[in-house]
Amino acid sequence: MDATQQSKLLEIQSLEFSLYDLHLFLDTHPYCTDALSLYKEYNNMLEETKCEYERRYGPISPGGCGLNEKSWDWALKPWPWNQSQGGMKHVDV
Amino acid sequence: MWMYEKKLQRPINIRNGDVRMAKAIITQYGGPDGELGAAVRYLSQRYTMPTNEATAVLNDIGTEELGHMEMVSTMVYQLMKNATPEQIKEASLAGYFADHGRAVYPIDGGGNPFTAATLQSLEDPIASLHEDLAAEQKARATYEYLIQLCDDPDVLEPLRFLREREVVHFQRFGEALRQVQEYKDMKKVF
Numbered sequence: 001m002d003a004t005q006q007s008k009l010l011e012i013q014s015l016e017f018s019l020y021d022l023h024l025f026l027d028t029h030p031y032c033t034d035a036l037s038l039y040k041e042y043n044n045m046l047e048e049t050k051c052e053y054e055r056r057y058g059p060i061s062p063g064g065c066g067l068n069e070k071s072w073d074w075a076l077k078p079w080p081w082n083q084s085q086g087g088m089k090h091v092d093v
Numbered sequence: 094m095w096m097y098e099k100k101l102q103r104p105i106n107i108r109n110g111d112v113r114m115a116k117a118i119i120t121q122y123g124g125p126d127g128e129l130g131a132a133v134r135y136l137s138q139r140y141t142m143p144t145n146e147a148t149a150v151l152n153d154i155g156t157e158e159l160g161h162m163e164m165v166s167t168m169v170y171q172l173m174k175n176a177t178p179e180q181i182k183e184a185s186l187a188g189y190f191a192d193h194g195r196a197v198y199p200i201d202g203g204g205n206p207f208t209a210a211t212l213q214s215l216e217d218p219i220a221s222l223h224e225d226l227a228a229e230q231k232a233r234a235t236y237e238y239l240i241q242l243c244d245d246p247d248v249l250e251p252l253r254f255l256r257e258r259e260v261v262h263f264q265r266f267g268e269a270l271r272q273v274q275e276y277k278d279m280k281k282v283f
Contacts, residue, residue, distance in 0.1 A: 027149040028268035
């Protein structure tokens with residue numbers, strides 16, 4: 001994974017982290033409208049960023065913007081625990 | 094149900110192997126205060142919670158724990174994957190290697206396999222939520238012990254992140270407990 005991809009992924013991880021923390025906060029403060037509007041704002045940002053990433057580097061979600069007509073990249077692209085090494089080698093079964 | 098997202102909650106790229114550290118960190122996968130136990134505890138307790146808010150907290154923290162289990166496993170995998178049999182023997186992991194090779198398997202720091210005997214799930218929500226508050230504190234303490242054992246920034250950063258999450262979870266469980274207590278008090282007034 002090159003530095004550009006790494007920083008794009010980090011952007012997604014940061015946005016999703018902010019969203020997740022807000023999510024847990026909303027679980028115990030379900031009528032907090034400030035948190036609700038912040039959630040909506042971050043959620044829109046995440047969707048855009050994630051879609052852009054998936055188009056370029058492959059799927060994060062199976063049915064997301066990384067869906068490709070020619071190959072099931074979900075299985076072929078590297079897994080998160082060895083992305084820094086470029087993932088495992090492709091094997092034809 | 095759950096859908097997998099093909100990424101970690103936080104990046105982990107450990108450049109240098111360290112079997113001794115893997116042996117210590119693995120307890121946060123399969124040990125008494127580890128992430129697998131946390132996920133099973135919260136996801137089991139959620140069915141009998143009296144309020145929707147408390148159910149949501151258990152459901153969502155239980156889900157995040159699954160992600161943390163993946164982070165801990167990733168650390169163990171990356172720390173061990175290039176280890177030589179010699180390094181494995183030096184770290185007193187020959188027995189582990191004989192049983193699993195370099196695969197990730199849920200055990201505690203002493204090598205005992207994961208057991209649900211170290212966790213509880215009670216219909217009494219006050220008792221369960223107190224167990225959860227204690228679980229978060231015990232996991233925080235364990236991460237602090239691991240941080241004391243570690244000097245590699247590639248490993249320290251994810252450990253610090255995970256420690257911090259225990260603090261946030263403790264906060265949310267405290268709020269859930271207060272709400273459940275208020276709900277129970279309310280029901281006593283006719």
